[in-house]
Amino acid sequence: MIRFLKFFYILSITIPIYAQSEYIYVLGNTQDAGMPHIGCNHKFCQDNFTKYEQFYVTSIAVVNSDLNKYILFEVTPDITYQLNHIKNNIFQEFLLPEAIYITHAHIGHYSGLMYFGREALGSKNLLVKVLPKMSNFLKTNGPWSQLVTLNNIKLQNTRFDESNSELSNIDVTPIKVPHRDEYSETAGYIIAGKNKKALFIPDIDKWEKWDKNLTELVKDFDYLLLDATFYDSKEINRDIREIPHPLVSETINLLNSLSKENKSKVYFIHMNHTNPMLDSNSDLSKMIINEGFNIARLGQKLYL
Ligand SMILES: [Zn+2]
Ligand SMILES: [Zn+2]
Numbered sequence: 001m002i003r004f005l006k007f008f009y010i011l012s013i014t015i016p017i018y019a020q021s022e023y024i025y026v027l028g029n030t031q032d033a034g035m036p037h038i039g040c041n042h043k044f045c046q047d048n049f050t051k052y053e054q055f056y057v058t059s060i061a062v063v064n065s066d067l068n069k070y071i072l073f074e075v076t077p078d079i080t081y082q083l084n085h086i087k088n089n090i091f092q093e094f095l096l097p098e099a100i101y102i103t104h105a106h107i108g109h110y111s112g113l114m115y116f117g118r119e120a121l122g123s124k125n126l127l128v129k130v131l132p133k134m135s136n137f138l139k140t141n142g143p144w145s146q147l148v149t150l151n152n153i154k155l156q157n158t159r160f161d162e163s164n165s166e167l168s169n170i171d172v173t174p175i176k177v178p179h180r181d182e183y184s185e186t187a188g189y190i191i192a193g194k195n196k197k198a199l200f201i202p203d204i205d206k207w208e209k210w211d212k213n214l215t216e217l218v219k220d221f222d223y224l225l226l227d228a229t230f231y232d233s234k235e236i237n238r239d240i241r242e243i244p245h246p247l248v249s250e251t252i253n254l255l256n257s258l259s260k261e262n263k264s265k266v267y268f269i270h271m272n273h274t275n276p277m278l279d280s281n282s283d284l285s286k287m288i289i290n291e292g293f294n295i296a297r298l299g300q301k302l303y304l
Contacts, residue, residue, distance in 0.1 A: 021066040022169060022193050024223065024302040025090065027082045028056030029269050029295070030278065031229050032108025034078060037273035045273055054298060055278065056082050057108040058202045058270040060225065061097070062191060062304070063090060064167050071167050072097040073189060073200060075128075079112030089299065099127040099166035101158075101174070103202060105137050105183035114143055116152045125154040129164060131174060132157050134184035160187070169194045170304065177201055178209040180243075193304025196222035202270040203227055205244040207254060214254060218262050223302045226251065228268035228277060228295075231284060235274040248277065252291060263292035267302070271295075 035055035036045035048055060057076035064070065068091055076082065087094045102110045116123040130138065135155050138144040147153045158164060163173045171192040179186035188201035199221045207214050218224060229245040230236070248268060255263060268277060268288070276282040277295050285295060 020303060022062070022064050022167075022304045024191065024198055024225075024304065025061045025063050025070075025086075026267075026269075026296045026298055026300040026302075027059040027061055027072075027085065028076060028078060029271055029297060030055050030057050030108075031270055031272040031275075032057060032076075032106055033273065034076075034108070035273050035278060040273055042274075044276075044279055053081065053085075056085075056298065058296075060200060061086060061090075062167060062170055062172075062193075064170070065090070067168065068095065069098050069167055070095070071170070071172070072100045074102060074109045074202070075100055075112035075116075076108050077112050079115050085298070096123060096126055099129055099164075101164075101172060101187075101189060102128065102130050102134060103188065103200075104179060104181070104186040105134055106180075106203065109202070110134075110138075113138075113147060113153065117143065117147050118150060118152070121152075123152050125151055127156060127166065128153045129156050129158050129166075129172075131160070131185045131187055133181075137183045158187075160185075163192075175212075177204045179203050179205050191304070196302075196304045198223040198225065198302065198304070200225045201227055203229075204246060207246050207251070214251075215258065218255060218258060218265055222265060223267060224265055225267045225269045225296055227270050228275065229270055229272050231275050231277060235272065248275070248288070252288070252293065255293075260292050264294065267294045267296040267300075269296040 034057050036048045056078035059074040059076050061070045061072050115121055116126055135157050139148050158174050160174055160176045163171045165171055173190040174187035177186050177188045191198045204227050227245055228248045231248045233240050271278045276284040
């Protein structure tokens with residue numbers, strides 16, 4: 001008996017079983033329009049016409065590898081590739097998520113839903129959890145409304161600040177963030193696991209328009225996946241006021257006084273094709289890593 005207990009003790013210190021079966025898995029890190037970008041002639045986009053699999057539109061999965069189950073955040077135009085990526089890298093079989101959460105109705109965040117319809121997968125009652133305005137948008141506008149009437153998807157309403165659970169040990173709570181809300185509200189998500197807690201905010205207008213203090217929030221979370229659409233305002237030839245985002249340079253300034261440990265909780269995500277942070281070999285990527293922050297990349301696991 002003692003020998004058995006000793007064996008179990010050694011096993012339990014060498015394999016930390018309890019925490020490692022649940023994790024966030026990064027499925028994509030680009031802004032809505034993806035990489036390469038339509039009509040873009042710059043070298044990084046052109047090169048990536050032949051290496052498309054490395055870049056998908058921003059999405060994360062939360063996986064429970066003991067149960068062989070997961071939930072998905074965002075349904076991007078790259079969903080076909082992303083579900084195949086999950087099959088090849090996680091489950092070794094094609095599995096649909098237990099539930100899908102969507103932040104808002106801009107193209108990169110929900111338009112992949114069309115691949116669950118009659119012309120494509122033809123799924124049955126796939127659970128899609130959205131806020132009331134987003135739900136109404138999907139129910140009342142084609143082609144999304146057909147997914148509802150044919151029961152390809154089953155919509156369920158969520159509410160800000162109310163928690164949800166479709167995966168054991170994982171609580172998901174939508175929180176309100178300020179963003180261009182033409183068709184829907186915009187949610188960020190708190191994803192709380194047994195041991196760690198993450199904040200997922202792929203799109204927000206400006207930190208100062210929010211009723212929460214980002215610097216304080218960093219201390220409350222273990223991982224923060226934050227809007228990194230543009231590094232600075234010189235990247236694009238458009239009036240940046242039409243498409244406001246916190247510039248990564250501003251976010252870094254805001255968080256600069258934090259400890260190294262706190263900075264390392266930040267994972268920049270949702271990068272525009274013009275943002276050199278997409279290229280892991282760029283000087284900018286290296287500088288950001290040197291400053292102590294992280295950049296979300298396909299295949300990263302963040303244990304909960
Ligand atoms: Zn977006
Ligand atoms: Zn480009």
